[in-house]
Amino acid sequence: MMDLECHGVRVERNRRAVIEIESLRVRGGRTTAILGPNGSGKTTLLRVIAGLERAQAGRITFGGAPVVSGSSIAFVFQEQVFLTRSVRDNLELGLRLRRVESAQRRARVNDAASLLGVSHLLDRRADRLSGGEGRRVSLARALCLRTPLVLMDEPLEGLDERTYSRLLDELPQLLSAFDATTLLVTHNGREALQLAQDLVVLVDGRVHAAGDKRDIATRPPTSAVAEALGYFVLSAGGRSVAVAPDALRIGTGAVPFSMVVERVLDLVERREIVGRIGEARVRVPIEAHEVPPSADDVVIVHAERSNEVS
Amino acid sequence: MSELLAIDGSARAIALRTLLVSGAATALAVLIGVPIGYAIARRTFPGRTLLLGLVNTGMGMPPVVVGLIVWLLLVRSGPLGDLDLVYTQQAMVLAQFLIATPIVIGFTSASIQALPERLPDLLIVLGAGRVRRLWLLAREARLGLLVAVMAAFGAIVSEVGASMIVGGNLERSTRVLTTAIVTETSRGEVERALALGLVLLVLSFIVNLTLTIVQQRPR
Numbered sequence: 320m321m322d323l324e325c326h327g328v329r330v331e332r333n334r335r336a337v338i339e340i341e342s343l344r345v346r347g348g349r350t351t352a353i354l355g356p357n358g359s360g361k362t363t364l365l366r367v368i369a370g371l372e373r374a375q376a377g378r379i380t381f382g383g384a385p386v387v388s389g390s391s392i393a394f395v396f397q398e399q400v401f402l403t404r405s406v407r408d409n410l411e412l413g414l415r416l417r418r419v420e421s422a423q424r425r426a427r428v429n430d431a432a433s434l435l436g437v438s439h440l441l442d443r444r445a446d447r448l449s450g451g452e453g454r455r456v457s458l459a460r461a462l463c464l465r466t467p468l469v470l471m472d473e474p475l476e477g478l479d480e481r482t483y484s485r486l487l488d489e490l491p492q493l494l495s496a497f498d499a500t501t502l503l504v505t506h507n508g509r510e511a512l513q514l515a516q517d518l519v520v521l522v523d524g525r526v527h528a529a530g531d532k533r534d535i536a537t538r539p540p541t542s543a544v545a546e547a548l549g550y551f552v553l554s555a556g557g558r559s560v561a562v563a564p565d566a567l568r569i570g571t572g573a574v575p576f577s578m579v580v581e582r583v584l585d586l587v588e589r590r591e592i593v594g595r596i597g598e599a600r601v602r603v604p605i606e607a608h609e610v611p612p613s614a615d616d617v618v619i620v621h622a623e624r625s626n627e628v629s
Numbered sequence: 630m631s632e633l634l635a636i637d638g639s640a641r642a643i644a645l646r647t648l649l650v651s652g653a654a655t656a657l658a659v660l661i662g663v664p665i666g667y668a669i670a671r672r673t674f675p676g677r678t679l680l681l682g683l684v685n686t687g688m689g690m691p692p693v694v695v696g697l698i699v700w701l702l703l704v705r706s707g708p709l710g711d712l713d714l715v716y717t718q719q720a721m722v723l724a725q726f727l728i729a730t731p732i733v734i735g736f737t738s739a740s741i742q743a744l745p746e747r748l749p750d751l752l753i754v755l756g757a758g759r760v761r762r763l764w765l766l767a768r769e770a771r772l773g774l775l776v777a778v779m780a781a782f783g784a785i786v787s788e789v790g791a792s793m794i795v796g797g798n799l800e801r802s803t804r805v806l807t808t809a810i811v812t813e814t815s816r817g818e819v820e821r822a823l824a825l826g827l828v829l830l831v832l833s834f835i836v837n838l839t840l841t842i843v844q845q846r847p848r
Contacts, residue, residue, distance in 0.1 A: 369754055370753070371750050390756060394754040396750070396751065398745065398746070398747055400745045400747045400750075402748075403769060412755055416756040
């Protein structure tokens with residue numbers, strides 16, 4: 320499987336660098352999530368790789384050769400983008416443009432539609448699909464191209480919760496069906512960890528961490544990386560520590576914090592205290608039998624696990 | 630009423646001339662206006678809003694004013710007088726082209742802007758070359774694009790002022806249906822004017838029906 324490599328890539332907008340990457344290697348045959356907060360340049364990087372935007376400097380190669388849009392790439396857009404034709408026509412379009420002969424075209428479309436569970440939609444107008452259906456058809460369109468490089472821009476963004484959870488659960492298996500080097504953009508740390516094997520954390524257009532997700536998620540090297548992963552970055556004894564969102568508990572422990580309570584959330588099956596530890600906004604679960612604190616109370620919480628970040 | 634049923638040879642020539650002049654002006658306006666409308670819709674550049682404002686103003690420009698400006702340019706003492714075009718069909722095509730182009734640009738720009746923003750990107754990543762991409766986008770926007778053609782043709786085939794001023798309403802060379810109707814009415818030949826009016830309506834209906842059939846074809 321071929322690696323994707325970026326060297327000295329610089330993208331400017333209004334004379335300001337929005338992407339500045341000295342060197343980045345995305346390992347072939349794996350799924351890599353580009354993770355970062357809004358405005359960090361994730362989508363721009365994906366568009367530059369796809370050839371939809373130009374970099375002012377640098378070189379992007381896939382398997383050692385420049386990436387060619389429209390032959391080696393499948394792209395899944397964040398928005399639903401379809402021609403006002405049937406789902407089948409939309410799925411076939413890319414194959415027609417790549418001059419795939421008609422019997423093979425039909426077979427590939429039927430296979431991809433069946434895998435994504437959209438066979439029953441093939442004769443429907445693609446521009447009239449629901450959010451979940453549209454997302455599945457977009458994935459099927461990418462899948463039937465059978466390209467060695469698949470780029471996905473927030474593939475689960477904007478779905479209702481039920482559809483989101485279902486697709487999130489199904490997507491890792493679907494991604495393995497692509498049998499490609501897959502790069503997906505997300506701002507959701509949980510989603511990145513669930514879908515990808517490797518992570519690239521992008522903050523302000525620069526790569527803050529890249530590599531195996533376990534190495535990065537268990538020991539986020541900087542506070543920016545920790546925050547991108549959804550960790551709370553808290554100050555403890557003059558040091559900054561990253562605490563996973565599920566690692567804070569009421570009571571004292573090895574790494575204790577004073578938390579100023581803002582309110583208690585009643586989520587029916589559980590309750591959470593929302594408040595502040597220093598500048599950070601945090602949530603801590605509270606047991607059903609415990610008496611909830613009031614606003615402005617100070618409670619002691621501790622991190623079950625944490626690691627120091629720079 | 631006999632005039633309504635028996636359109637004579639000169640009326641047929643006038644109708645044919647009308648179709649020729651307005652058809653040529655519409656074709657030129659589409660040729661120039663569609664790419665400009667597309668560029669305004671898809672690109673951002675300084676002065677874009679001002680340009681769109683000018684185009685929108687141009688969509689409602691009085692034909693008689695356009696006619697006057699073209700006449701001033703083409704008249705013998707004018708800056709383009711040497712071309713010797715005043716009172717010719719070419720001058721009429723030019724004036725009607727100037728009336729039709731902002732209409733084509735305006736409708737094209739609106740119909741392209743109504744397409745999904747990422748559609749051109751999708752076509753690029755699917756592997757469509759520039760020509761194929763434009764063709765596919767035009768097909769997607771065809772409702773709006775054909776409205777542009779119909780609106781432009783409708784505006785110029787029915788205008789009188791510009792054709793009268795730059796064409797001069799010369800009987801065997803620049804008289805078109807609208808100017809002929811004015812002439813016949815002023816002569817008191819109301820029946821003949823009405824007959825020519827009916828021809829104009831039928832002509833316009835046939836052209837628009839053809840375009841509507843293309844527009845409404847199932848996708």
